[in-house]
Amino acid sequence: RRAVPEIAIPARLAFERVSLSFAAHAAINDVSISVNAGEILCLLGPSGCGKTTLLRIAAGIETQDAGRVVIDGEEVAGATRTLPPEARGVGLVFQDYALFPHLTILDNVRFGLRGRPAAEAARMARTALERVRLGHYAGHYPHHLSGGEQQRVALARALVPGPRVLLMDEPFSGLDRRLRDKVRDETIAVLGEAGITAVVVTHDPEEAMRIGDRIALMRKGRLVQLGAPEELYRHPVDIEAARFFSELNEVAGRVEGGLVVSVLGRVPAPARLKDGDEVVVAARPHDMRLSSAGIGTPGRVVSRRYLGEVDRIEVAVAGLAAPLEVRSVEIGRFSVGDSLFIDVPPERLHIFPDGMRAGTTP
Ligand code: ATP
Numbered sequence: 001r002r003a004v005p006e007i008a009i010p011a012r013l014a015f016e017r018v019s020l021s022f023a024a025h026a027a028i029n030d031v032s033i034s035v036n037a038g039e040i041l042c043l044l045g046p047s048g049c050g051k052t053t054l055l056r057i058a059a060g061i062e063t064q065d066a067g068r069v070v071i072d073g074e075e076v077a078g079a080t081r082t083l084p085p086e087a088r089g090v091g092l093v094f095q096d097y098a099l100f101p102h103l104t105i106l107d108n109v110r111f112g113l114r115g116r117p118a119a120e121a122a123r124m125a126r127t128a129l130e131r132v133r134l135g136h137y138a139g140h141y142p143h144h145l146s147g148g149e150q151q152r153v154a155l156a157r158a159l160v161p162g163p164r165v166l167l168m169d170e171p172f173s174g175l176d177r178r179l180r181d182k183v184r185d186e187t188i189a190v191l192g193e194a195g196i197t198a199v200v201v202t203h204d205p206e207e208a209m210r211i212g213d214r215i216a217l218m219r220k221g222r223l224v225q226l227g228a229p230e231e232l233y234r235h236p237v238d239i240e241a242a243r244f245f246s247e248l249n250e251v252a253g254r255v256e257g258g259l260v261v262s263v264l265g266r267v268p269a270p271a272r273l274k275d276g277d278e279v280v281v282a283a284r285p286h287d288m289r290l291s292s293a294g295i296g297t298p299g300r301v302v303s304r305r306y307l308g309e310v311d312r313i314e315v316a317v318a319g320l321a322a323p324l325e326v327r328s329v330e331i332g333r334f335s336v337g338d339s340l341f342i343d344v345p346p347e348r349l350h351i352f353p354d355g356m357r358a359g360t361t362p
Contacts, residue, residue, distance in 0.1 A: 009164065011089070017067035020062060029222045038195050041198070042200050042216065045218035105129065111157060126138065146179070151183055166194075166196050215232050248282045250280050260349075265344070267346040270351055283344045284348070285325045290328055292341075296341035298340075302315065
């Protein structure tokens with residue numbers, strides 16, 4: 001068994017063509033993801049898409065049917081061998097923190113160092129607690145701590161043996177909304193200071209954008225898209241990926257003379273489309289600009305809700321069955337009944353083949 005270093009040396013983690021079925025159900029279907037050393041990668045997707053299963057395969061709690069897991073060039077699970085969880089140099093943080101209620105905070109962290117001499121383990125546990133700024137709670141019990149603090153104890157316990165990779169499963173979902181932002185930021189700071197490679201599971205796109213250097217979007221056991229947050233938000237690979245990140249206005253369009261024509265205007269057609277193709281033209285509500293006189297699609301305001309940072313405005317447009325939704329930072333500028341124009345910058349229009357309408361994504 002390898003001696004686990006006290007200070008993390010960030011490692012590259014790779015899933016190579018990993019599959020795993022439960023009975024006949026493919027929970028993970030041919031997934032390849034490479035996580036760079038020191039990177040925070042978010043596994044994002046709806047419930048049941050396989051995020052937790054993939055994390056458990058990396059940890060060694062589940063074993064894949066096909067493919068392999070490689071950490072820094074070393075196969076930890078594959079055709080040649082399968083290392084047990086404790087020999088992989090990975091740390092785990094669960095959604096519910098899984099702290100022992102009858103152990104002090106220090107002993108909870110020390111639990112991550114089973115097998116070490118007691119004095120050394122205590123010293124390392126204290127250092128880890130200070131790293132997450134909880135040194136003063138060493139002698140307290142978990143129930144004395146807030147949810148956010150307990151989460152940091154779980155983080156310290158996972159980091160204390162110096163894992164090469166940290167795996168976190170929905171680590172913030174047990175926290176209420178106001179606390180969550182703060183704890184997320186603290187966690188990112190701790191991960192950054194530790195310089196560790198981390199994979200964080202979440203079903204929340206906003207959270208994934210907030211914490212991930214890159215995001216792996218999953219659906220039904222498959223990897224759909226992998227890239228920086230901006231890449232996924234601005235250039236979704238399909239309409240479901242686009243919908244996953246925000247509300248989406250969708251209108252029918254058609255390719256004519258090399259242009260995509262819809263009520264949202266005329267823009268050059270992507271190369272993969274040909275004249276006569278039916279398409280869906282989509283735009284995010286806050287990518288739509290409103291003006292009272294000028295260019296764009298004419299419409300009329302049918303509702304306005306003040307949401308704090310933006311107005312949510314619904315605009316009826318001739319030829320569309322449902323109003324378009326717009327988010328405007330010009331609070332109070334438009335009211336119900338106003339006639340106006342909607343303009344969307346061409347690069348903010350997302351164009352997809354019509355076969356990708358709701359529920360029909362291949
Ligand atoms: P959630 O956010 O709800 O946890 P997830 O994306 O993490 O979802 P998984 O928990 O990985 O999804 O589950 C993926 C699929 O595999 C689901 O359909 C689930 O029911 C199934 N599954 C997971 N573990 C097992 C198991 N041990 N036995 C049978 N089916 C399982």
